[in-house]
Amino acid sequence: MKLRGLYAITDSKLLADGRLLPYVEAALRGGARLLQYRDKSSDESRRLREAEALRELCERHGATLIVNDDAELAARLGVSVHLGQTDGSLAAARALLGRQAIIGATCHGSLQLADQAVAEGADYVAFGRFFQSLTKPGASEASPELLEQARARFANVPLVAIGGVTLENAPGLIGRGADLLAVINALFAADTPAEVERRARAFAALF
Ligand SMILES: Cc1ncc(COP(=O)(O)OP(=O)(O)O)c(N)n1
Numbered sequence: 001m002k003l004r005g006l007y008a009i010t011d012s013k014l015l016a017d018g019r020l021l022p023y024v025e026a027a028l029r030g031g032a033r034l035l036q037y038r039d040k041s042s043d044e045s046r047r048l049r050e051a052e053a054l055r056e057l058c059e060r061h062g063a064t065l066i067v068n069d070d071a072e073l074a075a076r077l078g079v080s081v082h083l084g085q086t087d088g089s090l091a092a093a094r095a096l097l098g099r100q101a102i103i104g105a106t107c108h109g110s111l112q113l114a115d116q117a118v119a120e121g122a123d124y125v126a127f128g129r130f131f132q133s134l135t136k137p138g139a140s141e142a143s144p145e146l147l148e149q150a151r152a153r154f155a156n157v158p159l160v161a162i163g164g165v166t167l168e169n170a171p172g173l174i175g176r177g178a179d180l181l182a183v184i185n186a187l188f189a190a191d192t193p194a195e196v197e198r199r200a201r202a203f204a205a206l207f
């Protein structure tokens with residue numbers, strides 16, 4: 001499967017009070033290709049329930065579900081995983097999830113971390129944050145030039161750009177080589193599902 005396009009990431013505050021499923025479905029209708037379930041709580045039964053519901057939505061819309069941080073939950077559901085630098089080893093996740101799963105890795109602003117992640121079998125590498133992020137203001141920074149360097153270095157590895165991505169700054173990231181734009185606030189901080197769908201369509205049309 002070609003990894004390119006809008007990569008929507010859930011947020012437990014923006015998608016509270018019954019918004020999770022209608023807003024995610026709107027993003028998928030609008031063309032999001034990947035969906036990351038990002039929930040930092042320790043409520044295991046709610047996490048399982050929500051992830052199962054998201055898997056069903058993704059299946060219906062031909063999108064790929066990726067669980068943030070938690071390779072065991074991903075294995076339980078038979079889906080994919082995204083791991084940060086302190087979220088466990090990529091090799092262990094591969095052993096748990098098998099060859100079919102997509103395993104993504106956070107590489108911050110570092111080509112060296114990306115080299116390591118690719119050597120350990122990551123299916124994509126994620127760089128960020130490129131801009132001010134309302135969701136994760138303290139995330140370490142990456143420069144847009146880094147994307148160009150990564151593009152030149154990794155011909156066949158999909159590159160994800162994350163952190164403060166908006167419809168305004170997205171074309172510059174794609175122009176520098178991003179294959180996937182990972183977006184939370186600029187997609188889901190919306191008053192209605194219709195607005196989420198409109199934004200997702202606009203992001204998807206950039207590719
Ligand atoms: C696509 C994508 N890129 C980067 C991250 C950040 O991962 P991490 O550094 O582990 O931070 P948390 O998201 O777990 O707070 C991501 N989740 N997705």
Ligand SMILES: Cc1nc(C(=O)O)sc1CCOP(=O)(O)O
Pocket residue numbers: 106108127128129130132133134135136139140162163164165182183184185186
């Ligand atoms: C989860 C996350 N990781 C980042 C990183 O740089 O690694 S930035 C980020 C938050 C992305 O949300 P928004 O689109 O609202 O800025």
Ligand SMILES: [Mg+2]
Pocket residue numbers: 068069082083084085087
């Ligand atoms: Mg993490």
